[in-house]
Amino acid sequence: MRIYFYFLLFCLAAELKALPPFFRILDQTVDCNHMVKMDLLETNCSDVNEVPHGEAPAGPLWGSEQIKAQMDNHWLVPVLTVVWEIQADGSHKELKGSKLVIVDENSNQSLCVQLSYSLNSSLNPKHRQWSFSLDAVVEPWHTYSVTVFNLPQPQTDTLKMKRIEKQITVPGCGDTRMQWVQLCLENGSRWDPRISAVFADRKSSVLVTFHTDQYSERYHVLIQNDGLNCSKTVSKQNATSLNVTFENGLCQLSECDVLVMIRPFFRLCNNNLSMFGHQGHKNISKHSNVCLTINAFNNLLGPLLTSPAADEKQTEVFQVQGRKRVLIIYSLDHPLYKNVVLKFSSFLSAKCGTEVVLDLLDSTGLGVLGGIQWLDWHKKQIENSSDKILILCSRGVQAKWRAMCGDKQVYLREDVSSPIGDMLTPSLSLLVPHFIHSQSFEKYIVAYFDGISSEEDIPSPFNIMVRYKLMKQFEEVFFRILNTEKHEPGRVKLINGLSEDGYHQCPSGWALQDAIEAFSAYQRDHPRWFDDELLENSDVEEDETYCIDPKTFKNHLIYFALDSTHVVGHVEAK
Template identity: 45%
Template sequence: MRTLRTTNMAAIYATLVWFFFTTGLAPSSFLGILNQRPDCNQAGLDSCQMNNCSVRHALVPRQRAPTGPEWGSEYLGVRLVNRRPVPVMNVTWTLRSDASILTLQGSELRIVDKSTKQSLCVYFTYSISQQLRFNSSKWTFSLAGVVVEAGHSYMMSAFNLPEPDVGDYRITKQVTVPGCNDKRIRSSQMCLENGSLWHPEVTPVLLVGKHHLLSVVVGFRADVYSDLYQVSIENRGVHLSQNVSRVGGISTSASAAEEHPECFQVEGRRKVVIIYSLDHPLYRNIILKLSAFLTARCGTEVVLDLLDSTRLGILGRVQWLDWQREEVEGSSAKILLLCSAGVQAKWRAMCGGKTLLLKEDQRSPTGDTLTPALSLLLPHLVGSASLEKYIVAYFGDVCSPEHVPWPFHVVVRYQLMKQFEELFFRILDTEKHGPGRVQHIRGLAEDKYHRCPFGRALQEAIQAFREYQLENPHWFQEECVNH
């Protein structure tokens, strides 16, 4: 989100504020390497190659192990990946020029994203017969093209091989990638989608109408990455705000009405309270991306514990949840339960009189809000009058219908993102199918939602968790603290 403030003529004393809604929230995270070739083009290297860290290294007595390396400088910039600019970092380290270098067999470098816990590990093997290079400088190696994210912090560790059997010569340091205001990465795709280079070219015009009433017409240039904007005018304590959409609307199409499609505008801003389980950092990222998609692309007011931690901390989890339930029952708002492996496991634990805690519950400042939510909401779900307030869904690529607790089988269950359009019609209290017509919401179909920045970020987050699950089939058992 990008904010711009400007002051109109002195006679008006007004402040115009633009809110630029883009993908927002936490960016989809990916930690990888673009350059899989090691820096081996150095004279004097007998052998050199790079592998992953699946090999188990041998240990040697401490006096026969090489001393630890030294950190070099980092380079941060932007490179094209599949025609999309992404921020990358080059990590450099040097070898100490003592006699232990002659026992060196290689080096291992590990990088961990502190936000998502994703990690990569690279094992360099090389043989060196001289303490210094031909020009009397230290041996220097680098891992080039490490894909990083703006605003994320990374913990890096490096050590030389073979390792000593007692102690270690490991070196560590933390590197924080700057935000999108840094000129080195503001041209990356994620920063562009968050308005890093947006210039609205505002043109406020003062109009005088009948009875000497004043009005202000505001014009600005839209950004290629955003469909929704908020324009506000502040003047001597008076605050007026207006949402402006470049696309929006619901269109109707059918064989009998294709020539004259009906359109109608969604009135008001619908509210959705999202209930979920903190199964994994990558799943939490999906929840945040869905919230951004609903907010920025669909114009929905999303209530999420992660985004309301201050109020939740003041009221407490039960009181905060009960307050949200009362707000929903007295309005057109909905409660959206996103089912996953954690939802099913925590429900079963409740049935057995136990409490299941996940690692991400311990890390989160809000803790586990799902278990008290289930205890609080289920009694209200029994009444048929309350059924319309609840929506149950699951992400088909990373979850399954079996993850839906049996009490929620009484309501319709939506598979995301395949049935997201149907789910959004439920949020709007609008029927998709009518006599002789089928209504569609532009850009929300399964094969189209990812064409906007908000949807693409959500799709990438789902794919990242899907790939992690395939590589780690026992991931959920590993996330359980007291299973």
């Protein structure tokens, strides 16, 4: 019998510790030989003296932007540095200064800064263009719009021609630049719980052990077992580690799945913080009939809970009854990967008798409903049934997820050439908010094709799930689709022809194996294959019907997916 423990560590609000206010101009001296004066305006920047277009100076030029952690009053804070330049066209004679407006798109707060200049020459003493910079304290995961224009300001109808605008997203606490800022530290960005959980006293209890964090005084430890909840709230009391014992009398641990959650009460919880860290995996021993699988960020190790009765289990062939449905979510990374997805769908249908919902196989439905409506309709069908959503992770899935979180936009050659366009981005936008709620975990299966993809291709929201290697662990995936357990007390179920060594012995399985091997060989011969599939924005012709702008979904995703800070640790075997 296999028992799964999912450790989900959330951030709960406790008493707040005073931090310097966010979204403000960092204390600094802006002075170039007393030629520059800076004023922070309390108004909304609407109080301006406009002049005709011909009397206004030329607009500024964008220099650069940088996001970094910087010391401020004994704290490390996230800082956005904006640099702009003055055009060397002689209009410096009319130039009186510049105005910079920064708007936090998450909170709709704004800052307005006016700088007054007195420039005697169009070039600085080093014979270069005048360059100015400003530092603003910002928040992780927030998106900011920056607008700069020179003064005096031209009349409204020509203002747009003489201003520069930029949208900048601050990375979350998972970014190495952000992990040490105080806000992230107080949300557990550097906490390593080093969790372990073992049976104790001849299986009469479960002992959960974890390391504490300096920013959390209390911890809520909860076990869910077959609909029953057992929980304890413990205090740190200056201890560096805590032991929490749950008696087995509350639920039969050997006969049901167990969900363990640890919720630290951090001093400061910010709902817009990123999930962070990386994950690893340790394989389960084949001699263990009871195993503990930990899914977390940072270091992930699976300790083993063994039983002397492991070799006494009986194996039986499981007869599949009924037809299940599965919605497949994937990224069009490459024509050869597209072929892998199609062959895998064919194998699921022909060999396993599964009804496969795949956009590539339903052009009629997509044409009638449109991409987003098609996805939403099938999502609702899955929610109201026992069917599953299978997410096939790959390089493109990870890259598109990061783009949704503020990284560079991703345009894949196959997406552009496909009549349905990129379906992965809207899929993640619709599914992730529903997925992160624990009661919906059972609806989702996360997998990747070993040899052509890896665990590094799995987006961070799915790290709390069991990740399956295909086709090595396909039998376990299929049992998930069937809503049944492979391991039960005293017996192990098997399905003929689904093992790693046997799936290719049927025509559809052979075709799938051939497709996987072909793409694997192509990757070996072309190490930069994924970079070769990326297109620049200028090479992409937008298709209004199917082209999805991730910014449309970004705020929606952050609001739902990041309402908890997921903290992680590794688990030691006992």
